[in-house]
Amino acid sequence: MKIICIGRNYGAHAKELGNEVPDKPVIFCKPDTALLKHNEPFYIPDFSKDIHHEIEVVVKIDKMGKSIAPQFAHKYYSEFTLGVDFTARDLQSELKSKGLPWELAKAFDHSAVVGDFLKIDGTDLNNYEFTLLKNNAVVQQGNTKDMLFNIDAIISFVSHYFTLKTGDLIFTGTPAGVGAVSIGDCLIGKSGHVEFFNFEVK
Numbered sequence: 001m002k003i004i005c006i007g008r009n010y011g012a013h014a015k016e017l018g019n020e021v022p023d024k025p026v027i028f029c030k031p032d033t034a035l036l037k038h039n040e041p042f043y044i045p046d047f048s049k050d051i052h053h054e055i056e057v058v059v060k061i062d063k064m065g066k067s068i069a070p071q072f073a074h075k076y077y078s079e080f081t082l083g084v085d086f087t088a089r090d091l092q093s094e095l096k097s098k099g100l101p102w103e104l105a106k107a108f109d110h111s112a113v114v115g116d117f118l119k120i121d122g123t124d125l126n127n128y129e130f131t132l133l134k135n136n137a138v139v140q141q142g143n144t145k146d147m148l149f150n151i152d153a154i155i156s157f158v159s160h161y162f163t164l165k166t167g168d169l170i171f172t173g174t175p176a177g178v179g180a181v182s183i184g185d186c187l188i189g190k191s192g193h194v195e196f197f198n199f200e201v202k
């Protein structure tokens with residue numbers, strides 16, 4: 001499986017990092033070794049002094065597809081969750097300033113946290129509010145209606161370049177409010193009363 005991530009998909013977040021609002025989705029990938037599941041603790045790696053949380057809505061692809069038209073994209077996923085796209089912001093800034101790829105800052109082990117998956121059923125993922133709590137204080141709050149590219153548009157775009165396969169995950173971008181994590185922090189991702197993940201930073 002592969003993990004495809006969208007960067008700068010919320011205008012307010014793009015601006016908080018001093019980036020332009022993109023006119024096409026910004027794409028990067030993480031390997032399967034980036035996955036962290038089942039509320040296992042996240043260990044801060046020794047190569048960064050500034051690991052940031054980015055809460056994101058994550059969808060799981062459940063059918064193989066290539067060059068999927070936006071109007072058919074909804075047929076290719078039926079489950080979603082909340083996750084964290086952990087980012088070594090210090091490394092990313094260094095790589096960005098040199099015009100180098102972001103992988104070292106984005107695709108390291110356990111940088112892709114996923115919570116428990118839920119069936120989409122009637123959930124409107126084009127108007128879905130979600131929250132990240134750090135030590136029980138709200139640090140990020142977003143609504144998918146503020147995405148620059150919605151999930152169906154992302155799937156259509158991405159599948160033009162990468163064949164999507166069953167089990168692939170798409171991280172759909174983070175809203176504003178990203179910030180550093182420290183040893184001992186507890187991160188909880190929730191929407192309304194539904195808690196998707198709850199894990200510790202070590």
Ligand code: MG
Binds near residue numbers: 005056085171173
């Ligand atoms: Mg992200």
